Amino acid sequence: MRKKNDLSRYNREIYSALDAITEAQKIAFSPILFQAVQCMRNEGLLSYLDQFNQQGAKIEDIYHNVKLSTYAIQLLLDVALSMHIIYLKDNHYVLGKVGHYLLHDEMTRVNFDFTQDVCYEAMLHLQDALKTGKPSGLSVFGDWKTIYPALSQLPEKAQKSWFEFDHFYSDRSFPLAFPHIKKLKPKHIYDLGGNTGKWAMYYANHDPDAKITILDLPEQIKLAEDNIEQAGLQSRISCYPVNLLTATVLPNQADIWWMSQFLDCFSEEQIVSILSLIHQHMHDDATLCIMELFWDRQPFEAGALSLNASSLYFSCLANGNSRFYHSKVFYQCLNKAGFHVEQDIDGLGFGHTLLICKKR
Ligand SMILES: C[S@@+](CC[C@H](N)C(=O)[O-])C[C@H]1O[C@@H](n2cnc3c(N)ncnc32)[C@H](O)[C@@H]1O
Incomplete structure (x- = not known):
């Protein structure tokens, strides 16, 4: 926990060059990685691994229990390893701490669904919004000047999130x-x-x-x-x-x-x-x-x-x-x-x- 008003983390460089280039790749691929995690959640890959705690699951068992092709499962597992959502221990795939929070932390879930259901498509308009001072992304939902009068009329999923x-x-x-x-x-x-x-x-x-x-x-x-x-x-x-x-x-x-x-x-x-x-x-x-x-x-x-x-x-x-x-x-x-x-x-x-x- 930070001390009250301790903003010192923002007053200095916190990364080594090697860490910084990894962070930069996470940003470069972030919308793609975000959608990959969405698939891992929705298709039950994370929750399947979750059952095995620190033991993890063997690849054959994952193939057998997650309803995706072996190609899709292997690809998502490799991506999850690169994102440090999971890790490999004795040839078993284990859900790591990040995976645990993605699955069980309510704040993360609420933020995730808000990003996906309300913001994702609209964010393509961010640059225009910042230049014009208008909420350009709102056009994906309809023709309103602000989102507030539109709240009661948003599509069901977007409104819920x-x-x-x-x-x-x-x-x-x-x-x-x-x-x-x-x-x-x-x-x-x-x-x-x-x-x-x-x-x-x-x-x-x-x-x-x-x-x-x-x-x-x-x-x-x-x-x-x-x-x-x-x-x-x-x-x-x-x-x-x-x-x-x-x-x-x-x-x-x-x-x-x-x-x-x-x-x-x-x-x-x-x-x-x-x-x-x-x-x-x-x-x-x-x-x-x-x-x-x-x-x-x-x-x-x-x-x-x-x-x-x-x-x-x-x-x-x-x-x-x-x-x-x-x-x-x-x-x-x-x-x-x-x-x-x-x-x-x-x-x-x-x-x-x-x-x-x-x-x-
Ligand atoms: C973020 S919500 C606040 C929610 C609530 N007070 C809470 O703590 O969860 C903002 C609220 O302000 C209202 N609002 C936005 N613009 C307004 C305006 N110009 N006049 C009156 N209410 C407005 C919205 O309709 C919405 O209900």
Whole structure:
């Protein structure tokens, strides 16, 4: 685990020349290798090897049990050896640690499916997206300006992988953020960008004293309303359809304005504009609570890598101008909009930070 804010790994060369040329080949072939792993997973090759733990399996047994030709199996095994997903011990193929994570680690699975089902084809448009500041890759799904109004209409597989990706990270942090919010004794919470209503329902189920209003795009709010109705929480949770980029007026009943993984959907300029709109409407003694993923606050390198890679999804598919930010960018935006940070709490769930802010 890295020390808090230890970014020293990024301030120096970490590879020998020999390691560097291997790393460069992994990148040169990465889309091909990615699809090969997809085949190993889908065709049951990895799970077959998994049964034998450190013993591994003989090639004849693999031929017999995996429903691919001997040609395809041998080829995938050789690729898996080169990728160090598996290794050979006494002529037995053993699933290695990377193979184990590819098969069993939920974060890896969610990231993998998101890459395959949402991003893969679209990423051919990344260069255009970076040049134009538009989500050019979104054209593979339809004719939208941003992905947000399209979420409820994405093809089934893409929609499932998008929501699993989004929920995987925030769902695990809700229980850890909850006590910090409950301590503030809220009577009414606004959940900006409340999405399918997961936080609102979690909060309502754990604090009988609070009402919650979800503010989200009209296209998105229908999904939340259906979920709230199914959970029988209509008397506690209401919805307010709004485009927070164009709105000039907001309701002002809340004592907590909550945003989870929301501001990363916008450019720095847009973040300042949304925060300023909130500042203008919220009571002077209300509290702004931002739960966000910052790449510089990740305790593990896998976290920082996942966030910086996911940011390319924002460029290419989401809206062309947003990303997972460095925490200092949020501090600057909050300052510009007239807020100061009272509490800065790291390490919630899978790498979230909670910023509890007040009007200056
Ligand atoms: C990444 S999701 C946030 C999910 C949720 N808060 C969580 O923690 O899992 C972003 C949400 O912001 C909403 N959103 C995006 N642009 C918006 C806008 N201009 N106005 C209001 N909501 C917007 C999207 O519809 C989506 O529900």
